[in-house]
Amino acid sequence: MRFLMISALVLALAGCAGNVVTDYNSSAVFGNYASWAFAQNAGSGAFVSLDGSRVQSAIERELKRKAMRKVPADEADLLANWKIVEEDRLEQTGVGLGFGYGWSNFGWGISAPPPVREVTEGKLVVELVDTEINEVVWRAASRRYLTEHQSPETRSELIDEVVSEMFSKYPPGIE
Template sequence: MRVILVSLLMLALAGCASNVVTDYDSGTVFGNYASWAFAPKGEGENFTSLDGGRIESAVERELNRKSMRKVEQNEADLLVAWQIVEEERLERTGVGLGFGFGSGNFGWGLSSAPPIREIEEGKLVVELVDTDTDRVVWRAASRRYLNENQSSESRRKLIDEVVADMFEKYPPGV
């Protein structure tokens, strides 16, 4: 009985695990920040991708909820930098096993695993940079991934959920 109770407790705790990991500079007074802007694009980046537009809209919505003002880059207290970090994962389905009966005979079969396939996924990382010190003061990384098989609507929904989870933990300690 104890084993069952412990197992159920562990399962419940695993279900409560966060989909976002955050880190911050503990010496920073986050109450001093009132304005923000997006960090300039990297060299060679002249456009915003579809996912980039979704991310920027979600970040803007969440910072507005925190009563922070979006201003020009040279007037901002914080710069928001984001990136989608690409990761590759190997996926294999498994081995099939079957049993059967027919006209007095017994038979069985075993199939080998199909080829392993690579899946490219991307996790979202958002950083807030203090414009006076040019140092990252807060960082959030998603444990949920975007992949190439998701529809536009599911990508938008996932990005909205992940960014909301991220900024739920900003400012830290609140």
């Protein structure tokens, strides 16, 4: 019984471990960064969308937890840039059907593939840019997606979870 409980816990933790991928500049000294601001083109739009305001709130919350001060962009050590990258994928919406007949080692069959539809999803990417060298020093990308069928509450929860998991890996090496 103990083995089953430990196995279930390990599987649950392993399932949670891969929702975010991070990368960073190994020559950056992350201890030198104390202030931040949003990049001027964060979100890459003329205005902040509903999901954009959710992302910005989550980033502000997480950087505040890291004891970083939000300052005007011209005074910041880091600029926070984010974007929701749209990706299209095919999704099966049912099961295939088939029938056949035969005898001995020979037979005939016919089948129809399952119905497929194209789904657009959004993947969140957050980057931190060193203002002194104007280069990305840390990047996180989500493996979980926003879809158009999610409710506002679900979208908000997902964004909060993803951003929290992203910044649990910042600064690099502290996990």
